[in-house]
Amino acid sequence: MMRLAGKLGAALRELSESARVRECLQWFTRERQWIQERHVQLCRIPAPTFFEQERAAWMASQFRALGCEVELDGAGNVIAFVGPQRGLLVALTAHLDTVLAPRCPDEIKVEANGLLHGPGVADNGAGLAALLAVAAAMRASPPVEEPALGLALVANVGEEGEGNLNGMRYLCTASSFASRWRAFLVLDGPAIDHITCQGVASRRFEIAFLGPGGHSWSDGGLPNPVHALSRAITLFTDRCFDGARVGCRSAFNFGVIEGGTSINAIPMQARAKLDLRSECEQGFEEWMQTLRWAVQEALEAENRRAKAGKLTVRLRELGFRPAGRLAPESALLECLRTVDAHLGIRARLEAASTDANIPLSLGLPALALGAGGSGGGAHTETEWYSPQGRDLGLKRILLALCLLMQHGAELAA
Template identity: 35%
Template sequence: MSFVKAILDLAIQIQQIPAPTFGEGPRAEFLRDLFAKEKLEDVSMDSLGNVFARLAGKQKKARALIVSAHSDTVFPAGTRLEIKREAGKVFGPGLGDNSIGVAALFGIVWGIRERKIELKRDIWFVANVGEEGLGDLRGMRGVVERFGSEALGYLVLEGLAFGHVYHRAIGVRRYRITAKTRGGHSWSDYGNPSAVHELAAMVAQLTQMRLPREPRTTLNVGVIQGGTGVNVLAAEASCELDLRSEDPAALAKIISQVEETILHWNREGIKFQAEIIGERPAGEIPADHPMVQLALECVQEQGVEATLTSGSTDANIPLSKNIPAVVMGITTGGGAHTVNEFIDVEPIGKGMGSLLRFVEGVGGRMKDEG
């Protein structure tokens, strides 16, 4: 079996085990057993569901490289996880984000052994929970807390990111906004406030806010719900709001504007509440950092142009604590977070080649001081 086929087959195996955020348990147990079969050391699972395994390096006192991939998906339990293949692509919900990333953890182990790469330092492989949605990076928060200053840095794997190197973490603030009224009958109580109408009007006002293009700043209402019937003045309605920016100051400004807007919608007969349901801290390492430069070189060695970029990923947590971290990918594809998600097969070999060069090179490029 070819190296690429083995990784792809494992990715499909992983993808077939449902793993919605907060429901990663069965997939985590599968991965723990796989790490054990690979005869890695210190295989364990923590109380969150993060799975750990260590591949020993030559220098026992050197700080370890942490290589992680999130095991959760955005798809709720019950989603059809059908796999389809056509013209160099494989389709399947969650296959690119992030089953191929998790499979790459094992691909790195196989590649190190096959190429007889001598590691200068330990590598910890981590399949972590809670990256998506309301998981709020809880898995990676636990990982970073566990390793603390013992980590040299983090290589975070995102399945569809090949050709990009993330070194800047976008700050994110998420709210659940709830509107409440007395409610009533759509005919006899007409003229009284409806929570659905009030919330919709408030959301429309939010979407009219002028956001800066530079630094890039975004606002999105991704979920809205409420009411109990077509002829009922809704007593309650809610939405979930996502705010992002490359710049902490710009994010703080839009947060202030949003909170002020929500406050002003409160009046007699209508009450608005805003609950923070997620917060992803910003952070970055400079483009000339040795880890960033190594990641760029490793991608470019595969004959692929490498682009520096920013994003909201598990890397937010170490970067926010001034711990070096980069995100690299395994392949390309599209349709992420939809049932039509797909990966391209051909780039997998190059993506894995770049990751193997990175874990081999980081031992010589990165120093243990500070």
């Protein structure tokens, strides 16, 4: 490991003295306004999960305008190549979809100081803007003459919510490039103070209680799906707790509750969506036993008190994100650590649920990092992004890519 660190350190010093690399790094600072304009344009194109097509088409057109070869795969991912497509590949990715989407372009607001406001400006407008910036800088001055690994820039679908990481799943398992990936750098949000090298596992469920429904007065006494659902949630949350379980951090969240049509109507149905997360997958089985118990207890309790009619219940799994971990001695992590030391960046290692979960679960080196700048309010209507410091994040990405492209052989170690 120390020998690899020394080799990467020497290679980075050599890269830093290259006129081609210096030109790329200077491009990020010189073309701040160009990057900001692309950032605003892409964020004004709605891209909620499952409806990323318009933004994907726009990204593809931008890559083509920069001289990249572009493909759209079977999942809807946009794959752009700055240089030759041949051989093994490192992927720089950013997800296209957002939890919330602007209802009109004017919902994405820009202050005089460059501060952006609106859905998706940080998560993941920052990552997508970085893809375009890297493509433009590398096309202007290719930094690595004879790379050991080729580079693919990927704007992928299906990262948020019920997208279930489907874009990355396809990329890693069904894409025509699936056997050629050797490393993944996943851009997710702006922050450069942490590196995600462990994938948090996640399972999502929908609980649906169904009944005959009726008038709140004349049909009083019929079983109520909302009452049953409320009881099930209470039973589950009273028995479970957020925090350490089976030796690892875990958490749960009922994020969506739906049901009913009127204040004076007994609902015909009530639904809730539950997100379970854990750093280790074995923690899910205890939760699943508790969930099944809570749902059944709530069903039986509501049916016992009903004067007529019966409720039924359906428990359906919506998605699963596998866990995974990057080895501490990984060459990929060492590449980024070497770059951070060079740039004076201090970043902590952390666990999270990102597109990196998929390659990590398949044994492929992957990590997630921020694209530079700062932001907050992700997944809300008050989301914001500041481009101040963006160029430092972009320089970090470029130098890490150059090291990976030059020293791809070590990735298999």
